Amino acid sequence: MADTKHSKYSKLSPFELKDNLIALALSHTDRLMLNAGRGNPNFLATLPRRAFFQLGLFAVSEAELSFSYMSEGVGGLVRHEGLSARFHTFVSQNRDKPGAVFLGKTLSYVRDQLGLDGDQFLLEIVAATLGANYPEPDRMLRISEKIVREYIVREMGVQGMATEEVDLFAVEGGTAAMAYIFNSMRENKLIAPGDKIAIGSPIFTPYLEIPELNDYQLSKVIIEADPKAGWQYPASEIKKLEDPAIKAFFLVNPSNPPSVKIDDAGLEAIAKVVKKRPDLIILTDDVYGTFADDFRSLFAICPKNTILVYSFSKYFGATGWRLGVIAMTRDNIIDQAISKLPEKAKKELDTRYSSLTTEPRKVKFIDRLVADSRAVALNHTAGLSTPQQAQMVLFALFNLMDSRQDYNKALKALVRRRDAELYNKLGMPEKEDTNSVDYYTLINLEEVSRNLYGDAFAQWVLKTQNPTDILFRIANDTGIVLLPGSGFGVLHPSGRASLANLNEYQYAAIGTALRKLAAEYYEQFKKGKK
Structure with a gap:
């Protein structure tokens, strides 16, 4: 596929590229811009x-x-x-x-x-x-932690574990959780430059970008989900985790952007790897888990190995509130790994955390996260603001007290209707996947081309059209903003559309506009054949 005038944008983060697409879409004042690029929901819990x-x-x-x-x-x-x-x-x-x-x-x-x-x-x-x-305790208010813990344990599908065995750290949303965890893993010698970490792909772009920063310089091993298998991880990919050089496995479940939860077979396969690799650290970001049916987190399957990140942003329509938690079991392999560090490393960490306690080696990793979030010296002022914690508690209680789960059912129906409208107008068959949560959808350009006009046309699109160019043309011709799937680690040419931030008729309009654009490409294809 030849370089084009928009090829230079292909290396940008999709969240930076979107600004260029939005500017182009807005340049036509005679129409409405439809931004399906960002996952900020247009619904919220009132x-x-x-x-x-x-x-x-x-x-x-x-x-x-x-x-x-x-x-x-x-x-x-x-x-x-x-x-x-x-x-x-x-x-x-x-x-x-x-x-x-x-x-x-x-x-x-x-x-x-x-x-x-x-x-x-x-x-x-x-x-x-x-x-x-000030927040006291700084990690999370006492009663608040117990209430939110009940919500987390239930929604993450954790069974057979005493809730008292789970510790929470209330943080400023899932992104803060990511930043804190990467930082504390480095500070506590759990990862170091040159180390291998595995990343489940496709994935939220920062998980791909952060390891490459000078701060970390980590070597990425991509665990690739298979689009032909409903975006599940093949056994051959999961087997990569058996490599003892891989220090940690980072993933988003349900995935972003395919929006598919790991099925039972995948969870079991990862659990078998953990039995062989009891030292493997898992970070699972499960922000979309509450949109899935019968969701089970890896935190429920491999609790001692897993750090759980959960954000209230999407499900409760609360991105502006910045509410999230990091969850760990009290008996975990991360604390064990720190206790087994060489004596020289332990002494360095003793010095780092000596202002907190006379016995720094007893400070658990989740409490080190809290201290590190404020450069240790400011630990006494650490913690999520207390009004934020109060709203988080009310969100959690709202869900726990909803015995019929009416809110949950309403949101699931909402995003699934939007998905159906988009693909119906696009002329694509309705998807049937019990593991899909439909918060996002990946519009596969090859698949759409093949379904509408056959194999030859699909091959022509792949050979002659640059995916980034297509996104710019979509923005210019239709006013629709999609993000490139490649920015999330997707291998095939595709556009990510959020199903959370527009209304049904607008998704129908997106489907109609994309189908019209496909027809225009098909006319070019036919002229080329002549």
């Missing part, structure tokens, strides 16, 4: 947000109980005495407000179903909402 704002009003009224003699708007810290009674009065007086009603139910659920101290929960979440104190 009830837990209503609850947060009602909680804010109650919390401020509690603060005003102190210093009430002052007229300058000065309040004080939350008072424990009588807090529960005042809360019930507040809920009762606001029965016409759904958020307040939900708040009242959370106290009952936390106390009666989770078995936690209702008074302590109320004190913690009210104080957290005010944001008047």
Whole structure:
């Protein structure tokens, strides 16, 4: 495929390339630009947000109980005495407000179903909402961690594990989790320049880019999912993980952008590798797991080996809130690996963490993550802001208390209808894959060409058209912005479309526009044959 005027953009991160595509799409003022490039959802959970704002009003009224003699708007810290009674009065007086009603139910659920101290929960979440104190503990507020842990364990398909065996670190979304984990793995000698790490591909682009930075200089071993096998990892690819030189395996599950969860056979195959390689560290980013049916994380299959990253951003429509967690079991191979480091390395780490404790070797990796996130010296001010933690707790409770899972069903139906509309108008057969979550879709240019106009046309497209050029032409001719699949490690020419950020009729319009463009390419193909 020859170089073209847009070939220079092919090396850009897809998230940088999109700016050029958007500018081109917007250059035509006589039409609407449809940006299907970014995964920011256009839906969000309203009830837990209503609850947060009602909680804010109650919390401020509690603060005003102190210093009430002052007229300058000065309040004080939350008072424990009588807090529960005042809360019930507040809920009762606001029965016409759904958020307040939900708040009242959370106290009952936390106390009666989770078995936690209702008074302590109320004190913690009210104080957290005010944001008047540093996070304490810095890793995550105590009751908040227990509640979010229940959500994580359930949604990640963890069975047979005591929830008390799981530790959480509340972080500023999944991207912060990635940055913290890469950094702490390096600082704690778990990875070093030249080391091999395996990456499940296709994958969220930064997982491909970060290892190449001067900070890390890691050697990547790509574990390639097979599009012909429903984007599952073939046994031959998983077998690569048996290489003892591979220090860690990083993956996104369900995948980004194919949006397919690892099936049971794949999970079992990875589990068998871990039995052979008990030292293999796994990082699984499971942000899309809540969109899957019967989801099971590798955290559920290989808990001692796995660091779990989960973000509330997509499922609750909360990218602006920056809410995520890192989860680890208390008994894990990462802490074991640190304990087996050479004495010289241990002494270096003793010095690094000596300001935290008189026994730095006892500091667990998840707590080292917290310290490293603030360059250790600022550990005393570490932690996710407490109002963010309060909203995270309300999101988690919203899901836990939804016994019929109505919100979950609604979101799944929403993205799947959008997927069906796009492919129906594109003239492609409807996909049938129980492992697909349909948050994104990869529009395979070869597959579309073959389905619409046959093998010869598909081969002509592959031979004569540059995929990046096609994306620019789509943006220019139709106002539609797609991201290049190649930027996510996809080997075939394709465009990634998010199914989360536009409405059904707009996805229908995308399908129609792409089909029209394919017809124009076909006319070029026919002229060439003549």
